[in-house]
Amino acid sequence: MTTSSAHGFAPGISIRILGTGGLFTNSGGCNGHDTGGDRISWDVASAPTETTFTIVARRQCSSYAGTPAGAVAGFPITSIDPVISATGMVYSEKELSIISISPLGTASGNVTAGDPTFGDTTARDQIVAWVRGQDNSENENQDCTISPFWPCGATNFTPRTTDIRASIHGDVLHSRPAVVNYNRYGDDNDIYAYYGSNDGMLHALKGGIAFHASGPDAALKPGSARWSLVVKEFFGKLKRLRSQVPAVSAATPKDYFFDGSIGVYQRDAKGNGDAISAPLNCDPADTSGCSAATVTGVIGDNVHATKGDKVQIYLTMRRGGEFIYALDVTNPADPKLLWRKARGDAGWEELGQSWSEPRVSRVKADLGNASNPDNVVLIFGAGYDPVVEDLNPCLIESWSTTNVVRKAIGGGSVTYTATGTCTIAGATGGTTTFNRTKGRGILVVDAFSGEVVWQAGGAVTTSATPPNRKLNVPGMTCAIPSDTTVLDKNRDGFADRIYVGDACGQAWRVDIATPVMDDWTVTRIAGVSTGGATDIANKRKFLVPPDIVFGTDGVGNYAAVLMGTGDREHPFDANVVNAFYMIKDRDSSDPGNPQAGATNATSVSIAGFGTPPVGDPITHGSPSTTGVFDATNTEGANDRGWKIDLGSGEKVVSSAVTISGTTFFNTNQPSSAAGGGACGSNLGIAREYLVGFADAAATVDLNASGTLSISDRSTIHSGGGYLPSPVPVVVEIDGKRYQAVISGTSVQSPPGLTLEKRTRVYWYKEVE
Template sequence: SDDINSRTPASRQVVTYDSVAGKSINFDWNSLNTAQKNDLRTDGTGSTDTEASGMARLGYIRGDRNCEINSTGGTCLYPASGKDVNGQVFSSTSLRKRNSALGDIVHSGPFFVGPPGTSYPDTIEPTAPYSTFAIANKTRAGMTYVGSNDGMLHALDENGNEVFAYIPGSLFSTVAGEGLHYLSDPTYIHRYYVDLSPTVQDAYINIGGTPAWHSILIGGLRGGGKGLFAIDVTDPSALASAAASKVLWEFTDNNLGYTFSDISIGKMNNGTWAAIFGNGYNSDPNGDGHAKLFILPLDGTSPVIIDTSVGNIANTDCNDPGSDCNGLAAPRLVDLNGDGIIDRIYAGDLFGNLWAFDVSNALAAGWAPAYGTDPLFQACSATPCTSSNRQPITMEPDIEFHPTQSSNSTAPNQLVFFGTGQYLTQQDNADKAQQSFYGVWDSGGTGDLNRDALVSQTITTTLDASLGNVRTTTQNPVVYSSTTKGWLIDFPTLSGGALSGERSVTRPSALGSIVFFNTMTPTISSSDLCSVGGSGWLMAVDLLTGGQPALIPIDADNNGVFDANDKLGSAIVVGTQTGGGGVPSESRFISNKRVTTDSSGGLQVDNVQTGPAKLPARMSWSELDAP
């Protein structure tokens, strides 16, 4: 933030998108369209203010501090003349006082991009080997991309200096309490703007009539709005000099809601490279309330939308008592034959359905849910499934090829790992419904599986004098067959049998013979999700059974040795409680370390072991599961 605060507003490279003209533009007054100017001219009551006030708000967003409350600067610095076309001057120190011109960064994780390093085979684009692109860019300067709630995606060089910033065009709004004008409102109450973590992936696409390899950034708003954008970040030097020309497109759709999950990128069987994502939540007022999978070509051509047809909306409002709106969470991409091309996609929805999508056809018209109108699995706390016992899936699942089942008769032989629960709104804090973690075998045939096809494992929580609060689990055998399709773990109840509200809302990691996953139990009652309190568990169970593993997965006493001290008697510890007083985020794995941050700002580093497979040195958001 030091660099941004020390810059003059006019010196910053800031661009936005004109949805009317369908192109990116510089974020300056003369480049904006009428609707965008009207947003900046809107005052705190929703009325249209003078053009000079709009120019002042634009300068404020670019970093001008002169017109903030208690400022002694006088006339706003941007534009330099301080006057609009009518000669009006905005010199009032009435705009919201900030601690920094850089907004807060909450859910958007920074994404570092260095030289190309994706493990694509050269055969994925035979006429343009990926290795040639990687070699040509091997000295590419590193850049970090992150969204913030000042309305911008920021691009920072290796010294932390801002190279450019992008304001999504979908943020403009004249509604009181929304839009860019609200950022300068003295009555401002925190809201999200560019709050989704960006994703960057190399892809072979046609830009300007010439197919070539590019590094493409996909960003979004998370709770800040309903839309995505794409920027070509192949050449950092071009971003510094001509950032507007590198914005490829913005995307919205009637059935696109708030996308809370990261976007995946990959090559499809029809030859296109695409961004793949679920439609998210609250796709109103113009959507149909269904859960849908979007496959959006990176060249900006029309998307393929696969409709599950599950969900409904009444009176164009997902909050209407007659509505039962659904939404699809982040998908997991699977390459079944090792050619680097996506063949199958898995994603869960708010109704507890875990969908398998078959995208192996060379024609997009042949892409569809693998089991017709049925999901692969329905997650419910009891059978039969009802609207009152279904368990929402809001995380991206993880996938592994089944290590003991490889028959063609049970293809595709994927083990799908996912937890249930929801943490999207303040109201979710009080939700105490029973949630679970699942390992489900996709063995072809018919879908529509439920918990009756799974073996249940039971968690026991113990307060140990040496280890603190730890967990063990049963070792019930799981014999995979035509009737047994995996395992489940119901999260424990409190003393006396009361439900705790424990849930799993972050992506698990299947590594070696172990599945690692985290759970959370929020406790805060305030309206600020940013400061959530609570507790959580860091779990590690056997991949095939969900029970106690054959090896010790967690160094529970943190002494660097996996031994009898990491057991309770003969029972191996499979879960440790977070020690920072907050709920855990998704863990990252580096060498033999599991690294987890929590909502209190704590950082927990644990020693882990996984068995046969090696832990990755780096995990990508858009990683394909392949044999």
């Protein structure tokens, strides 16, 4: 791997190569393969100064430690190929492809295998086979030698290598399937679902309900796997996944892989206008050099390099890592790596764990990328900061928007209770301060190249390179792991606004309607984490995106920002008092031009940006100042909105959706009585709320009492747990269409107008 300068390793230091298996060679011709420790290290007495290094092909060797028989040498790389296909359509990145090698220099010193006692050089192949599904770990199924063969009468104790393991599919925890209907055959069966799981793989699943009559997918059974992908960042975690060593515990938590949401960009380009017989592989504005064919209105029929059909997916990892992958799946049988970006790449320095779904949008600004003529972007929060946000609230001494201080523990022990409290026994030493260092911002990224084209955050400074298209917002110093809500207010096909909350209980609006990025602005519309540094009860977090509804009251028009707080990473916590809010965001009717004196914060622009708006954000506090109306026990709203304080330990665990004036959202509350006794599981109390967006009033008679009251705001779902975010649907049954909202197995029908019935807006009568 070529470096930009000499490696600079000083004599006497230890060099460590990380990976699924390290390799080394010496002049004796024997290569060692480190499979146990997943690393190689050597003490350098006289390090070579060449700028290139490589890994060479291995041969069977016993593990080795000590002075090598010959020189340890580096070799140059003359070819790199980023992707290969494994047998059986399991894809993975390939680090390097070597065409030729020649020695550059030598280093002397002791070479030590990462695990000198581990001599099984086939472990790598066993791990690969296990990931692919082979049952080669537990070996509970062995070859039988005496009838009956089931159950086995006798065995030769030889593990059977032809059966698959029972747990071949890992858990799908936070990843949601991204579904694409390619419709290449006009039969509504050309459907693919892409989703991640914690077995280390991204899965491509063939959907539909019937076989295709023809085409490359004709032999694929609906529901079968088309291919899967394992990326290089996960290689080092596969060994533990197979061996289960070390076991999952508080000290060694579970490993995660493809556990985040997936963004999808889909473009079904037409030919010349709407003509069915337009040229294939053509730009409608430039048909020179095009081949004659037909564009039939399906994905894949227009393959123009820049303006043809496209299906691209964007993969986030959540706790799986601080990186994002983009794949071109225009041909679902032939995926291609589009780009990969990680924390530390240019413009991506602020990225934390990639929790926020990349929202696909178009902007009026010209990105300057000829391969992206539609200026398609991804919009998302910069991520999650586990060092700060994973601290249990009961252990927090104090907090601010720049750091969190943990109580003294030292050599003591912590005892947690089911009510969310904890006690520290035998504490030693002092408190520990954890600074907020990542995830503090909003990124706008070119969807085709992965380049950051604009960002806002508290860590952005005028010295950033390049300084343009970066907005310094001093108050944006907390992680933003939430999905964003992107709004096209005037429905012209371009994004006008972004709404999102952060892990310190602040809600932000970003105005991006103008084609000049220098004029994009950031506004803090609310801050609901009130109180002093030690007021843990008011340390609220926004981890889910808001819903936006436009309304009108006696003051004028407003955008209702509907969102709730809750730390779903600490389900038993009862220290923080959470709430659900409707925040009235008032500004001018023209997107991107905030009204002077509107409710916002003190964003500071760097050179080239306009003057930001000023004002006070809405708070959780007293309605007489900047607070919203307290609708906890009664319906209503004031000029700033309303809030519903939740019960002890209750947290908002889903985004909200508003249909026909009713807002749906879900919560979870820990309870010692929710599990059905000693033999039952306890997943807490799962509630689904249905409230009027304008005044928090009940809209559906959920308790069947015949009248509406505060008790009709929510209903409890058996089984508990975290209900998924509500999804609005329209279904047709016996020729009649119905509107509903689905959360898991729950289906609710919002009140309001019946679909397909028209309401008279005005009428007049002429009289002669």
